[in-house]
Amino acid sequence: MLATDKLKSLLGIEPADTSKDNILEFIINDVIENVINYCNIEELPSGLEHTAYRMAIDLYRNENVGNEESAAAVSSIEEGDTTVQFRKSVDEDFKNTLLKNYIPQLNRYRRIAWE
Structure with missing residues (x-):
């Protein structure tokens, strides 16, 4: 079973920081x-x-996960009259492609399902 403490360590989050525990538990459960x-x-x-x-x-x-707004990155800056434009920095299709990055590992454990 995956542990929140180990995931914190891998992400560089201090073990005593419990502010993200619910988010990390959700992510672990979603992945599983x-x-x-x-x-x-x-x-x-x-x-x-x-x-x-x-x-x-x-x-x-x-x-x-855990933020109301998705992450944004600056796409352009103008100095005269100060214009800054943002774009999403997250790949919108990321969730759909997450499994594709790990299919070779997952296929070793995949079983045929009859419906």
Whole structure:
């Protein structure tokens, strides 16, 4: 099972900082759910724990979970009359492509589901 404390360590968050615990727990549960659903299995195998942590790190860094507004980056600046334009810095299709980055690892554990 993935642990919030280990994910904090991997993200460089101080262990005593509990302000992001709910967000990290949500991310961990989301990743586990995605892996289980994709692989058609009942629980996360120990062989996929490192992959799941990498997926959780990617989600945390790219999805801006826990903020009302998504992350934005400056796309252009004008100095005369000071104009600044922002664009989303997050790939809007990130959630759809998250599994694709890890398919080779996940396919080793994938089972055929008959419906």
